[in-house]
Amino acid sequence: MRALVRLTDDLVERDRWVREHRPDGVHQMRVTSRRIRSLLRSHPALLALPGGEHLERELRELAATLGVARDAEVLTKRYRKALEDLPEELIRGRAHDRLISNTEAAYTRGLRRVILALDSERYFRLLDGLDDLAAAAVDGDFSAAASVAHARHTLRKAARKARREPSDEHFHSVRKKAKQLRYVAEAAGKHKVAKRAKAVQTVLGDHQDSVVSRAHLLQVADKAAAAGEDTFTYGLLWQRDQLEAERLEHRLPHVMRGLK
Numbered sequence: 001m002r003a004l005v006r007l008t009d010d011l012v013e014r015d016r017w018v019r020e021h022r023p024d025g026v027h028q029m030r031v032t033s034r035r036i037r038s039l040l041r042s043h044p045a046l047l048a049l050p051g052g053e054h055l056e057r058e059l060r061e062l063a064a065t066l067g068v069a070r071d072a073e074v075l076t077k078r079y080r081k082a083l084e085d086l087p088e089e090l091i092r093g094r095a096h097d098r099l100i101s102n103t104e105a106a107y108t109r110g111l112r113r114v115i116l117a118l119d120s121e122r123y124f125r126l127l128d129g130l131d132d133l134a135a136a137a138v139d140g141d142f143s144a145a146a147s148v149a150h151a152r153h154t155l156r157k158a159a160r161k162a163r164r165e166p167s168d169e170h171f172h173s174v175r176k177k178a179k180q181l182r183y184v185a186e187a188a189g190k191h192k193v194a195k196r197a198k199a200v201q202t203v204l205g206d207h208q209d210s211v212v213s214r215a216h217l218l219q220v221a222d223k224a225a226a227a228g229e230d231t232f233t234y235g236l237l238w239q240r241d242q243l244e245a246e247r248l249e250h251r252l253p254h255v256m257r258g259l260k
Contacts, residue, residue, distance in 0.1 A: 001137050003187035007036045008130045015118055018111075026073065026114060030066040033059050036130065038183040042147040049136050051129050058126045065117045069110030071212060076103040078213055082237055093230035098220050099237075144188035151181040152259070155197075159256060168211045171249070175204030181259075196258040203255050207248040210241040217241070 010032045017025030037059040040047050079099040117123055155177040162170035182197035221234035
């Protein structure tokens with residue numbers, strides 16, 4: 001419960017970061033909203049408190065709104081670095097404008113949506129609801145160990161499915177469950193578990209970035225081709241992302257063993 005109160009305070013602080021356009025503000029607010037959601041999802045009794053399920057849904061919507069701007073921000077940084085690493089002769093057509101300028105514009109549009117959401121009554125009701133939930137939970141019997149065990153169990157289920165049916169979708173599911181375990185373990189003071197869960201999250205986070213990037217590159221390449229532009233650079237970057245994803249998939253079993 002102390003973690004829930006602390007994270008709610010953090011959410012308000014990150015709100016200020018976003019409004020002040022601080023670097024990484026959107027990302028940090030999104031992470032904080034997901035940390036709170038992980039606490040709620042990790043213990044059925046906590047989620048069952050009055051308003052618990054509604055708050056979990058509202059936190060998911062808030063993270064999704066923040067995610068539009070965050071995804072554009074990640075792509076901008078990724079493509080800027082990728083283009084800087086390429087020799088000039090390999091950057092063909094309008095690759096720089098289509099990959100950098102367009103994602104920067106998408107971030108600006110996403111940020112405007114975030115600010116509108118943070119100014120809404122719906123958002124302030126969410127903050128009030130989190131305060132009310134923490135107050136209602138004071139007299140409850142919630143075991144930190146049970147929360148960690150529940151999060152670990154859901155991760156194992158997702159990992160088994162990914163081993164049986166390897167796919168980007170299943171790897172992404174494992175990543176989300178590892179993230180939940182990490183956040184719950186941190187709140188419970190289980191630092192060793194949290195550290196190992198973070199290792200899984202990091203590998204699969206990089207993997208998911210490559211998945212999102214490849215999908216975006218295909219869309220951009222289609223638009224460039226329709227405009228009669230050279231699409232060589234998009235294919236080159238797509239192939240680099242594909243090789244990175246394969247390398248990360250090979251690392252996954254090693255980091256997963258640390259959680260046994």
